[in-house]
Structure formats: C-alpha cells, structure tokens
Amino acid sequence: MLKKLTRFYHPKTIEEACQFLGNGEGRTAVIAGGTSAALRADSSLEALVDISHISELNYINKDAAFYRIGACTRVQDIYKSPDLKGPAGKLLQAAAGKIGSTLLRNAITAGGNLAGLFPWSDLPVAYMALDAEVVCRRGRPKRTVPVMSLIETRAPQFLAANEIIAEIIVPAYGPGTGTAFAKLAKTANDYALISLAVRLTLKDGAVNQARIAVNAITAQPVRCLDAEKLLEGKVLTEELTAEAANKAADSLNIRKDIRAGEEYRREVFVVMVRRALNEAFENANRKGGQQ
Amino acid sequence: MKLNTRINGRDLCLEIKPNATLLETLRQAGFKSVKFGCGEGMCGACAVLVDGKPRTSCITLAGTVEGSEILTVEGMGNPDQPHALQQAFVDAGATQCGYCNPGSLIAAKALLDSNPNPTAEDVKDALDGNLCRCSGYVKRIEAVLSAADSTASTTGQKKSTRGKK
Amino acid sequence: MAKTTKKTTVKKAATVKPKVSPAISPIPEAPRFFEKPETFNQVSHSLTKVDAMGLACGTQKYVADVDFHNLLHIKVLGSPHPHALIKSIDASEAEKLPGVVAVFTWKDVPRVMRTTAGQGFPEPSPYDNCLLDNKVRFVGDRVAIVAAESPEIAEEACSLIKVQYQVLKAVFDPEKARDKDAPVIHDEKDCRVPIPIFYDPKHNHCSHVETRVGDVKKGFKQADVVLERTYYPHYAQHCAIEPHTCIAYLDENDRLVLRSSTQVPFHARRITAQTLQIPIKKIRVIKPRIGGGFGGKQEVLLEDVCGLVTLKTRRPCIWALTRAEEFMAARTRHPMVVTIQSGVKKDGSITAISMRIISNTGAYGSHALTVLSNCGSKVLPLYRADNIEFIGDTVYTNLPVAGAYRGYGATQAAFAMECQMDEMAEAIGMDPIKFRQLNHIKEGESSPIFKALGEGREGVDMSIGSCGLEKCISEGMKRIDWAKKYGKPGTGVKRRGVGMCCLMQGSSIPEIDMGAVFIKMNEDGSFNLLLGATDLGTGSDTVMAQIAAETLGCRHTDILVYSSDTDMTPFDVGAYASSTTYLSGGAVINCASKVREQIVAVAADMLGEKMQDITIEEGACYGKGRKSSVTFGQICTYAMYEHKQFQIGAIASHISHASPPPFAAHFAEVEVDTETGEVKVLKYVAGVDCGNAINPQLADAQTQGAALNGISYAMTEEFIFSDNGRMLNPNFGNYKIFSTKDMPEIETFLVPTYEKTGPYGAKSVSEISINGALPAIGNAIRNAVGIRLTRPPFTAEKVLAALKEQAKSGKKASSVKAETEKKPEKASKKTPVAAKAEKPVKPAKPAAKKAKASEKKPAKATAAKKKK
Numbered sequence A: 001m002l003k004k005l006t007r008f009y010h011p012k013t014i015e016e017a018c019q020f021l022g023n024g025e026g027r028t029a030v031i032a033g034g035t036s037a038a039l040r041a042d043s044s045l046e047a048l049v050d051i052s053h054i055s056e057l058n059y060i061n062k063d064a065a066f067y068r069i070g071a072c073t074r075v076q077d078i079y080k081s082p083d084l085k086g087p088a089g090k091l092l093q094a095a096a097g098k099i100g101s102t103l104l105r106n107a108i109t110a111g112g113n114l115a116g117l118f119p120w121s122d123l124p125v126a127y128m129a130l131d132a133e134v135v136c137r138r139g140r141p142k143r144t145v146p147v148m149s150l151i152e153t154r155a156p157q158f159l160a161a162n163e164i165i166a167e168i169i170v171p172a173y174g175p176g177t178g179t180a181f182a183k184l185a186k187t188a189n190d191y192a193l194i195s196l197a198v199r200l201t202l203k204d205g206a207v208n209q210a211r212i213a214v215n216a217i218t219a220q221p222v223r224c225l226d227a228e229k230l231l232e233g234k235v236l237t238e239e240l241t242a243e244a245a246n247k248a249a250d251s252l253n254i255r256k257d258i259r260a261g262e263e264y265r266r267e268v269f270v271v272m273v274r275r276a277l278n279e280a281f282e283n284a285n286r287k288g289g290q291q
Numbered sequence B: 001m002k003l004n005t006r007i008n009g010r011d012l013c014l015e016i017k018p019n020a021t022l023l024e025t026l027r028q029a030g031f032k033s034v035k036f037g038c039g040e041g042m043c044g045a046c047a048v049l050v051d052g053k054p055r056t057s058c059i060t061l062a063g064t065v066e067g068s069e070i071l072t073v074e075g076m077g078n079p080d081q082p083h084a085l086q087q088a089f090v091d092a093g094a095t096q097c098g099y100c101n102p103g104s105l106i107a108a109k110a111l112l113d114s115n116p117n118p119t120a121e122d123v124k125d126a127l128d129g130n131l132c133r134c135s136g137y138v139k140r141i142e143a144v145l146s147a148a149d150s151t152a153s154t155t156g157q158k159k160s161t162r163g164k165k
Numbered sequence C: 001m002a003k004t005t006k007k008t009t010v011k012k013a014a015t016v017k018p019k020v021s022p023a024i025s026p027i028p029e030a031p032r033f034f035e036k037p038e039t040f041n042q043v044s045h046s047l048t049k050v051d052a053m054g055l056a057c058g059t060q061k062y063v064a065d066v067d068f069h070n071l072l073h074i075k076v077l078g079s080p081h082p083h084a085l086i087k088s089i090d091a092s093e094a095e096k097l098p099g100v101v102a103v104f105t106w107k108d109v110p111r112v113m114r115t116t117a118g119q120g121f122p123e124p125s126p127y128d129n130c131l132l133d134n135k136v137r138f139v140g141d142r143v144a145i146v147a148a149e150s151p152e153i154a155e156e157a158c159s160l161i162k163v164q165y166q167v168l169k170a171v172f173d174p175e176k177a178r179d180k181d182a183p184v185i186h187d188e189k190d191c192r193v194p195i196p197i198f199y200d201p202k203h204n205h206c207s208h209v210e211t212r213v214g215d216v217k218k219g220f221k222q223a224d225v226v227l228e229r230t231y232y233p234h235y236a237q238h239c240a241i242e243p244h245t246c247i248a249y250l251d252e253n254d255r256l257v258l259r260s261s262t263q264v265p266f267h268a269r270r271i272t273a274q275t276l277q278i279p280i281k282k283i284r285v286i287k288p289r290i291g292g293g294f295g296g297k298q299e300v301l302l303e304d305v306c307g308l309v310t311l312k313t314r315r316p317c318i319w320a321l322t323r324a325e326e327f328m329a330a331r332t333r334h335p336m337v338v339t340i341q342s343g344v345k346k347d348g349s350i351t352a353i354s355m356r357i358i359s360n361t362g363a364y365g366s367h368a369l370t371v372l373s374n375c376g377s378k379v380l381p382l383y384r385a386d387n388i389e390f391i392g393d394t395v396y397t398n399l400p401v402a403g404a405y406r407g408y409g410a411t412q413a414a415f416a417m418e419c420q421m422d423e424m425a426e427a428i429g430m431d432p433i434k435f436r437q438l439n440h441i442k443e444g445e446s447s448p449i450f451k452a453l454g455e456g457r458e459g460v461d462m463s464i465g466s467c468g469l470e471k472c473i474s475e476g477m478k479r480i481d482w483a484k485k486y487g488k489p490g491t492g493v494k495r496r497g498v499g500m501c502c503l504m505q506g507s508s509i510p511e512i513d514m515g516a517v518f519i520k521m522n523e524d525g526s527f528n529l530l531l532g533a534t535d536l537g538t539g540s541d542t543v544m545a546q547i548a549a550e551t552l553g554c555r556h557t558d559i560l561v562y563s564s565d566t567d568m569t570p571f572d573v574g575a576y577a578s579s580t581t582y583l584s585g586g587a588v589i590n591c592a593s594k595v596r597e598q599i600v601a602v603a604a605d606m607l608g609e610k611m612q613d614i615t616i617e618e619g620a621c622y623g624k625g626r627k628s629s630v631t632f633g634q635i636c637t638y639a640m641y642e643h644k645q646f647q648i649g650a651i652a653s654h655i656s657h658a659s660p661p662p663f664a665a666h667f668a669e670v671e672v673d674t675e676t677g678e679v680k681v682l683k684y685v686a687g688v689d690c691g692n693a694i695n696p697q698l699a700d701a702q703t704q705g706a707a708l709n710g711i712s713y714a715m716t717e718e719f720i721f722s723d724n725g726r727m728l729n730p731n732f733g734n735y736k737i738f739s740t741k742d743m744p745e746i747e748t749f750l751v752p753t754y755e756k757t758g759p760y761g762a763k764s765v766s767e768i769s770i771n772g773a774l775p776a777i778g779n780a781i782r783n784a785v786g787i788r789l790t791r792p793p794f795t796a797e798k799v800l801a802a803l804k805e806q807a808k809s810g811k812k813a814s815s816v817k818a819e820t821e822k823k824p825e826k827a828s829k830k831t832p833v834a835a836k837a838e839k840p841v842k843p844a845k846p847a848a849k850k851a852k853a854s855e856k857k858p859a860k861a862t863a864a865k866k867k868k
C-alpha cells in the first residue's frame, strides 16, 4: 500500500497544486477524499498532492442557471446542503445520499467520485443525466468540458499531468424538468448493483429531452441513447415507458457481478427505469416544479 | 515524515511513515479507543472527527490530516466527566461489547453538533456507517435521542420540538 | 447415542440423600433448586453495566490495546487450493527478508492431533487437525507461519515462501461428500475422536446421530396429511467487530502468557498446552475486554501459533486476523440440508415428525457432533408428538470450517421446523398460531428428546419448570397487530404479510458444564468477585455482580468483578451453550452464601448476638430488633485485624442438573416488491421468556442484538464461493450485515417466569433470539406472496425467481388442494402442498381471531419503541 510514497504536498491554492503536480519529480498524484482503494493500493506513487484543504475547491454555489460545485466538496455536504433544490439539486442529493455511509460521505469528494471512476460510483450518473460540465484547471488556464468526454476518456487519460478537476457545473433546470435517482443494492451502505439517474425535460407536455444514465450494472457509466431517443418528442404513456425501459436494457453491456445474476439485474433494471421515468415525469409535471 | 495535528485539544508533532493510516498513527500515539474492525471503511470502529467531521481513520492517510484537528472518544470525556452522549450510552444500556462504541459516539457527537434536535431517522442516518453486531442498534438510537434531550434542556433549548418523523 | 467415557457419577450421588453422617464429603453437592427471596434488591433491576462507562469513554482495554516493546507480528500463509498436498515447501527466501524473525512450516512443528473446538474435556469433536500439516483442506488453510518486525514484512515474507502443491480433487457439495468417488479429506492415519462415538473419516463422515421415539411410520399412517420438505440454512460468519486477536509473551518466570480474545480461557490453556506439548502450568491465559464473540471465539485459533512463536523466539508477538481471514479461516455457522417429514391430523395434532439433517462442517469437525445434536434437542421438544425420528450426519467438505455460532444448530433446525409448522397448519386449514398453541410444550410437561439427545452423550431427563411461551405469543400478536395484518397482502405491486415462529433453546449443558467463582471481602465492605465465566460483551460481569450483591446484601457497585484469567480466577467452561447466567450465576450464589455466613458470624461476634438474629441490609448487619449494627466495612476490618483474624472469602462451584429452555415467539411483518423481489422487513417483534431476568435491560439488549443478527442473516448474509471453493466476498463490502438504515422497527419484550433451578429464577437469553428471523420472515413472505423459500438468504433475486416460478405453475395450485386429503406416505414426497398463485395472493385464512390472550401485560415489557 503506497509503498514508495515519500512526500505529501499541502497546497493552499489551485495554482500551487498544479505546480506540485507538474514539477516532474517522480510519480505524483492528486489526493482528494483519499477513499479510492485503487489510489491507496498504488505502489508506484512517490508523492501525493492533497487538494482537500484548498478552500477554492470547496463550495456549492448557485447563480441564475447553474449550480457550481467545487471539486473537493464532500458528498455529505451535497447530500445535506440546503441550497440544492429543484430537479438538479434533488438528483444530486439523492445520488450523494446513497453513497456509502456518513463516515465515507464525509471523505469522498464531488470530483474524486468522478475522477476515480468505479462501477459503483453514484454521482457520475447524476452528472450525466444533468448534462453537467467540468472545469479543469492547469494552474490559471482552464477548460470547460462536457462531463461525458471526461468519463469516456477517463480522468487519468483526459487530464494533463498538471491538471485537476476544479469544478462541476450543473444546469439547475426548473419547472418542466423532473429527475429521479434509483439504486439497487443489498443494504443501505452497499455498493450499487444498479445505479440509475433519469431526467426528463418537457415541452408542451411531451418529452423534449430525456436522459437515462446508468452505472454498476455496466463496467462504467453509460447513457441509454436509444431509449432516450425513443422518448424524445413523445408524450409519456405506460407503453412508451415500458418500451423505453426494455430498449435501455437491450443497449447495456452487463458486467459480471458475483453478487447477483445477469438476468436478474437486467430484469430489475427494466423495472427501475420504468419507475424512474414515471417518477421523473411526475416531478416534471409538478406545479411549481420539483422541490 | 512529520505530522502536525491537534489531537483532543493538544498540539502534537508525530513522526510517521508517509503511507501510515490515521488509524495506525492514532493507536501508536496512544489513542487506543480508535479500533480496527475491517480496514476498508465499512464498519466505523475506527471513526474519529477530522475537523469536526466523522470519518473512518483506517482508510485516511495520516498525511492528509496535516494541520487538522482530530477528536477521538478519549477527548469527548472521561469516566469522571463524561460527555452527555457517553452518559446516555451508559444509561440506555447501549454498551455491550463496546468495541463499536467509540466510533458510534464520535458519529453521534458530529450529529448533535450540527443538529441538536434530531429525529430517530436522523440518528439512523448519522450512524449508518457504524456497524454493531451486539446491539441491534435500538438502545443506541434511544441513547442519542436522550442525550439530545438532556443537552437541549441544559442549554436551555426548547425540548422535544422533535416531531413527526 | 454413544456415551462418553465420563460416567454420570454426580447424578447417582445426588440420589443418595446426604445422611446425618459426621464426615461430610469435601466434594460439594450442587443444589438442584435455589431459594426465592421475598424481594429483590439487586437482581430484576436494570442496574448499570459495570464496565459501561469505561467502554463509552474508550478506557477499557481489549487484547490489542496494550503496548509491548519488541513486539513481533504474525502472518499465516493461507492455502490457495481447497485440497492439496504440500509436496515441497521452501521458506529460505522469506527467512532472508530483512525483518523476518522466524518462519515455521509443517516440518518445524510437532504433529499433535487435536481439535480447535473449545469444549469440555475430552471434547466431543474429532482430533482432525494439528498446528501445521503437509496437507491443506480448504482455501485459507494454514500453510506456514511467519513472525516479523512488522505486519507488512510478515505479509511480504508469506509471498516469498515457495510451495509446491499436488492439487487434489475437492468436494464441496455436502450431499455428495459421502459418495464412493468423493475424495477423502481426512486420509491421515492419526485423526480420531477422543470419545467413543461414531467417526468415519474415510467416507468424509464426521458424525452421526440417530434417535427414535415411538414409530414414525405408524405416525404417518395416522395422519391426514403428510408433508415433506427440505430446507437449506446457509453459511454465515459471526462478524464480531473485533477480529480474533492474541498477544503472547513470556513473564518474569518464563511462563507463556496469552492475552487473548477468547470465550474459553481455560479450554484455550488446555488445548494450547496439548498442541505445544508443554505443561499446563507453563501457560497463563488472560481474557481482557472482548469485542464480541457469538461463538466464534469459542475456538482455539490463534493461541497455539502465538505460543509457538513466543516460545521459539522468546519475544512477545501479536496475531490479529484481518477481516478477510476472519471470513475465510475463522469459523462459520454450519450450513445444513434439513429434511422434515411430518404427519398431522385435521384436528391439529401432530402424529409424527422425522427430521433428517446433513450438516456441512467444512474441512474440520469443530463442534460437528454437538451442533448436530442441538438441531434435535433444542427444536424437537417444542411440540408434542408421539412419534419422532432424528437422523443427523455431519460431513466434511473442502469449504471453510464451521464451528460454534450463537444458536448452535437450533438456528438451522428451527428454520426448517417453524416453516414446516406453517406448512402443516396451512395444509389442514388451521391458523398457524392456533396450531402452535395446540401443540407446544407447557409447564410440567416433558419430552423424551431431552434424555435421548445430549451433547456427545445421553441427555438429562427433565420436565419444563417454567414456560411463558403462551404469553410471548399473545402479547406478540398484539404488538404486531396480527389479527389485522395476517392474510391481507393487498393488491398492489408491493404486498405485505406477517409471519411468526416459536422457539426454545437450553440453559447450559447439564451435568457437563461447570463454573466456579471466588469471592473475597475488602475492609471497605467491597468484594472481589473472581470468576472464570467470560464476559465477552454480554454483560455477564454485571449480572454476576448483581447476583453476588443480592446474595450478600450489598450493592452491585461494591462488587469488583474480574473475569477471566487462568492464574487468578477459578475454572469455568467459558461463555457458551447459553450457560453463563444460569450456570455460573449458580456458582455465584453458592459462593456468596458461604461468604454471607462468615459475615453473619463475625457480625454476631461483634454485636454479641446470635447468628440467627442477624439481618443484613444494604451492606450492614443488624442485631435483634435493629437495635445495633455494624457495617460490612467494620466487619471485614474486624476480621482482618482484631479478633480470630481471617480473610472473609470463599470459593464455590456449580453444575446444573437441568437445562431449562427459555422460550420465545417472534413476529415479522414484511413488504415484498413483486416486480423486483426486494423484501423489506417493516417490523419485528420478539417476546422472550428467559425466566426472571437478572438485568432486564441487558436481557432486552441481548434479544435485540440477536434478533437483528438473525434478520441480517435471513436477508443478506451469504458466502459466495468460486468454483474452487474460494470465498469471493470476504469483506464487509460484499458480505453485508445490517446497519442502522437497514433495521426494521424492532420491538422486544420479556415475559417473566421463575425457573426454580436457576439462580434467582433465571434462564438463558443470549442465543435463542437469533433463531427467529429465518422462519418468521420466511413465513411472512409466504403470507404476503404465497411463495415458500427454502434456500435463504431471502435475496431479491431469489424472491423474484420464486415469484416467477409460482406464476408459471399457477395452474398447479388448485390441484394441490387434493394433497390435503389423506394420501399414502410416499405420494407426499416432494409435493409442494398448497402452493397458491392466484392474484391477489390468498394466504391461509386467519382462523381463531383472538387466541385467548391472557390480558395481563407482561411486567418487564421494556419495549424498544422508537420516538417519532
């Protein structure tokens, strides 16, 4: 476990952090919540840059249209934040609240949960369903990228050596949008067997934008594009949700999981998608919007 | 490697291995209330407050708490002057083998610090990472609720506004 | 049942009334009954647990909480194969690693066959393993021992040991373990059983028990319905949050001290001495605070290894199991295949019960026979039947080793029996509660099973002296709201149901277990109570203090309890078999009574009164008419310093002549999601008759803890194995035990009775309540959606599969009706009776709305109602 580790850096600013990362002194990595088993088992790392104390990475802000979440915000703070509301806020909270336990949520960060991806990571599906964007910083310079590109490429490959995830930008959405999160697991603090986030944004009663993002049943977070397409432009009916749910399941590359059979997980996934769509639809139609 | 932290109100400078966990570090420094149960973050026997937040020390690298403030159950109170929660655990019969208690008490303290008037559901939520194989949790939930009541009444807060779930 | 060589001489002696012979035998006679005082001052009160404040403040010390200079760390290399011969083993690379102090392989240690089961001597478990062997029999079996300066170095050294294995064919299926072509797991010549009982390792056949009462064939003929079903209670691990830990060191006199997380310090001392071939006097075992045991620490797993390392290196050492080792290499619950065939008449009388069990003990036979016997002896006596048959076999497989686990066989068999009870009731169209009320054993009744099935030898005949089961049932029905909820699943996607079960256990192993205590008085009127009984978190130190204080006439806070230390405390078999309160509590009364006599004698001397005129109250003795008094402190000081000086104190033992069962009724309400198969336990009610609870709060806590452990076992806990017998989920990440967020609303209550054979009326309480969840929840699921699950845990996946199966065979349901008609015995085989599948599911109609509930509320109802 981190056998070669010799140094810790404790930067106070993003720029400082990026400098430590880019100084080329052997294998160096960012540590945020530090909960990643993969990180702790890495025996090639020589230095760790602890970004968890950087105050400019720890916040939940809201402006007119977006939530901005600092990468080192603990997921417990997301779960408990009184500022997160509406379809986006509620989805983030639901996903964050289902992560591990209180003790873990106080360590795991919004950015770490995305950068150190595991099949059971719960927040990424919420980010995906919300079309979140990610701000990456190399010191001063920054780029803002769709969360999907970071997930598809995976953070270690996507980010430059001296680059970190600094912020997650989430459109707030409003009335007319409904979201739902669902997790299948054996107990409350279990890793997901299925982690699912859904968003429906309606226009004139019909689905204008649909997002179905899933993890855990798959090896990495994916969106069910066929099912999303099927829904868009249509009014939700029982038949339609059922069809979409089946389509979503068909598109999955179900990973092996010692804890439950493939067929079972597929079957329950269909039920979960159907229910989540209905719930999101109901939320979207709520007077005054989802609260 | 040197580690500067404040543990139970005392500034300490400890000599550690760079890859040491906070659990090892605390136990070596004599804070034996911090227990090993699983080493994977799943049982909470090793929970301590890091800057007021309860975390599992077994998967926390000691290097990441540089400059932080740590509280273990020894720092909450002692048999002569127990914390209200410790007294409540004793009174409610919430201590059985006791191995999980330090961690649970730490988590409970964090709850009451941020929410002095919790519901039973709040308590369950806050203690969800502290496994106990002896108790079935019933008495510890009672204990936390009654400690909340007792601190609320001593600090003059209104009692039992705790409501409907 | 074969008998041990030990004869039941005690019993014989007891029948000969001690004559007025002047020479009183120095061998004490254990009382059969204890006097009931008019009032209780210390017992029957929920007094503060004596170690509670230290535990809550983190000042109590567990095994690993002391620092040792120069401490070595132990790691044991585990086998990667389920069955293999060690062809060659080369530890030279490991030995060269800096920081490695010693490496031991099978070549380096004496070969002494023994059992790791911490049981009375001679043990009823086979001597089928040794310190290290040249054969491995399950994944995780010991291959080599490394002692190094740090755990990391020890671990690395393990990876440097070169082992050449000759992999052997393995057997994992207990139903195939005795097949002709099955590999022989114990083909070594020197495995044996230390007592004359059945043992046939050549066929992987570890133990066999057979008992018959009446004639079951005849019984089945008399029945209106004969049902046969097979149930598969599964593997589980104790999951004490403190892993097994042992520290060994040499003391000033070069004796080996083992500071160990053990439930059985005296057995640990004996078995370690045996294994290391050193005299018992060279060993001292200290049990400090223990972080839970549940039977898992009734096993000598670490002491021999630590002892070896310290004796060979002359340095202190520690071995603490990792969580993964805990799962893979410590002990587990015996998984079983339990087949019950039962005959019942339409009037509700049970004509015959046949219980056949195949118990899987894994690679070694720890508790193999006794867990098996307990399946019968702690379950079958609960219901009256003239014809009973119990046939049990324990087999070896190449899987993790089973052992003692809270419930100890009763858990497994009660699951089968209590599901079967519901099935029988349904088959004859009777309400399941009424059916139980009609048949369960009552005060004054006996069962032939008590005598027929003991632990490794014949049992003890006894009749039920106290039984609060009736009240457990009626009160539990109210609390779960049975009348309103039974058979009302609703019509939505989520269906609800309630289920229940009745339970019994025992209290100690009669005429086998012994406990002893030593009390001495101090000059401030306090007492040291030194006892071998092992508090491992159960609160037994407190219970013993209360019993001592009650007997002596002082407060429990004046009793300083010390348990246990083989140098300092007298012998006790240890904490198992639901014996501590019942058995060791008896020893406390015996001992405290002697001390009390001495106190009275000194007080009489001091006050110039007759002994019979002295009364004791709250730590003081009073003369006639309460005109004069002396405090305990004065009495002890007087005895120490003033006149005819002596130490007020005594030692006493106790054995029991009965094992009175505690009784319980458990109720569960569930909600089943018919689309996902997820089952949510909404509410769980457990009512227990543990006699007179010495400390109601602690008894209640035992019940709550056992109940939730049982629920967690029923719902999620399982061992997942690879094709190669490797456990794939040896961690809390994937072996899920319930947390606060998973628990249902739990309500427990005690139904006080008075057991005259027990100390101050007490019976046992700790084990019984782990047995209820499997059947109560199983029956509730059946009530909700009509499926009968026989292969726990009741995971969503299994529930959904069963629901689909039910939907498929929906047609069959009606034809099943015919099965309730009288049928020849054979035809009933494997025919599921009354599997209903119509929607909405229609469970058996609740008969007998109000089972004559005795209205009086149980007094000690310490319900755990949640504040809302």
Ligand SMILES: Cc1cc2nc3c(=O)[nH]c(=O)nc-3n(C[C@H](O)[C@H](O)[C@H](O)COP(=O)(O)OP(=O)(O)OC[C@H]3O[C@@H](n4cnc5c(N)ncnc54)[C@H](O)[C@@H]3O)c2cc1C
Binding pocket: A029, A030, A031, A032, A033, A034, A035, A036, A037, A039, A071, A072, A098, A099, A100, A104, A107, A108, A109, A110, A111, A112, A113, A114, A115, A116, A118, A120, A121, A122, A123, A155, A159, A163, A164, A165, A166, A189, A190, A191, A192, B040, B041, B042, B059, C733
């Ligand atoms: C017992 C247990 C149970 C868990 N259960 C769940 C669960 O149910 N659901 C769930 O979603 N998660 C769960 N997790 C958390 C998950 O497995 C990861 O450990 C976690 O998401 C990592 O987040 P972190 O903040 O701790 O990141 P770290 O562990 O600090 O880092 C993880 C990786 O991301 C990199 N990284 C971190 N932050 C940044 C950044 N800002 N920029 C660039 N790179 C960065 C690090 O270099 C590292 O490679 C669990 C963890 C544990 C230990």
Ligand code: FES
Binding pocket: B035, B036, B037, B038, B039, B040, B041, B042, B043, B044, B045, B046, B047, B056, B057, B058, B059
């Ligand atoms: S030991 Fe840290 S969570 Fe279990």
Ligand code: FES
Binding pocket: B094, B095, B096, B097, B098, B099, B100, B101, B131, B132, B133, B134, B135, C241, C291, C292, C537
């Ligand atoms: S009291 Fe024993 S584990 Fe909680």
